[in-house]
Amino acid sequence: MSDLILHNYFRSSASVRVRAALNLKGLDYSYTPYALLLNEHKSEGYLGLNPQGLVPALEIGKKAVLTQSMAIIEYLDEAYPKPPLMPSTALERARVRSLAQITGCDIHPVNNLRILRFISDEYGVREDGKAAWFRHWAATGFMALETRLALEPETGEFCHGAAPGLADIHLYAQVLNNARFNVDPAPYPTIMRIFEACDALSAFQDARPENQPDAY
């Protein structure tokens, strides 16, 4: 019985990230699902764990409840150093964090369920308009990410060198998310090459939405 409990949702992009990190570290964890479409993440019980009412949250024994996927992944990397998800120098870590944050700050939070619900409820934006919103911000961020990955010499088989890490985890989850909204992958050959390298690994495969117990 693991002392790690992941509170999450199969389709949540931030949940994919944390599952991939746990898998890359070879960590066992218990899986507690929340049906976002039924607002289970807004229940009193879950708000007691995470007042922000967003998934994922990672419960660590009786010690702590961690929230925010980037913070959780950095914690896992510090607490379980092998294999590393971050490079060894401060400048390299800055590069990897900034690549991850293109998705983690500037694509995903702008495109998640609560925002799409809001533009529908408040501005009457319909399904095709919500998809257009998603694609606009995904393309804006991915164009910058593609440019950087294609130009910067530190890019290797993965975003930074020959092993997957924080930036790859973010890239992978976002590519899966993009597919749901029919974002054309053609302009992003470097991103898609790295996605395929990740997708060949069981740690990433096992983090995919369709491989979770609450998938339908």
Added chain:
Amino acid sequence: MSDLILHNYFRSSASVRVRAALNLKGLDYSYTPYALLLNEHKSEGYLGLNPQGLVPALEIGKKAVLTQSMAIIEYLDEAYPKPPLMPSTALERARVRSLAQITGCDIHPVNNLRILRFISDEYGVREDGKAAWFRHWAATGFMALETRLALEPETGEFCHGAAPGLADIHLYAQVLNNARFNVDPAPYPTIMRIFEACDALSAFQDARPENQPDAY
């Protein structure tokens, strides 16, 4: 002559953060302004530095250009350890990062200039509607941040203990930003107490928009 060049904009919230971090570290830097309202951050020259076309970016001598404010601040903390902007244990760092990311991921990127422009251009949302959008996401995030800061025993004079760090920097910049859109501060007494503690320090004062050379 410093080898640090900050590419930024006086009013940008992410720029406030990096200026506060540089000031807390006592680092000298050159200030290069970009008038966002004139789209100077979308110029060919700046896109060569940062393909994402967002401020801030921190140029480090001939070595590197760092982007994404959270990544820049973590770099500064690693490269210039005194005074620390992060606590000493992995669990504490996870707490501080998650507090910062409430603002850095879930409030600010949803509320920044490009999003407000988009809902105006695409959905015809007017000035009062843009302010309502801003206040909605600021309040949603700040309610969670207030709850956590008020309940969690690690909160001290600052977000984590007795010295300012990554979470305070994010809190400070967002409170300044909220004031521009008339977000009522009354529901956030803990946040405002910490804001005042930051605002009493010259490192934060000197990072304020109105104290920059491009302010008008």
